Amino acid sequence: MNELTLILQTLRQEIEILRAYLSAFQTSAVKHLQANWLDGQDVMQTLHISKRTLQYLRDSGTLPYSRINGKFYYKADDIRALLDANYINKGGDHE
Template sequence: MTEVFDMLLTLAQDIKTIKAYLLNFHKSRLEQFSDEWIDGQVVMQTLHISKRTLQSLRDSGVLPYSRINGKFYYKVSDMEALLESNYSPSKSKHYGDQ
């Protein structure tokens, strides 16, 4: 009986170790994703905006960018910040409220 108990304790510890590893891996992937650079085409596709709208976001300083040989690049974290700054939560109405 103690043998089974010891095996269960070992298994529980192994699961905790795996969980810690996965959480650490997830955090490092999120940090890597935030520092990733993407080109304008990906930005337009992701945000469903036109080339002109993207240019307006650049010109107004709303979306920071880097330009290399005439091609524009954007940080994913800057796109996230733009989306977060324009986030408006839904105002749910209850049926009884008028």
């Protein structure tokens, strides 16, 4: 009986370790996703544009997107590329 109790305690400890690992992995994955993808509201606030303007950027192919369950997501790198592609420097200074 003592051997069975010891096995069950060891198993329980291993399960707790796995739970902690999975929780940390999920948190890390969500943070990574959030760092690389923005939803429409974030894009509108960042660029100070309206919902209609964001729709136009999507419809015209100017800004790539993903759509999941009716919600649009945008890569942060695509937004940076859009800003860089439309950068105008009349002063002649270079980056």
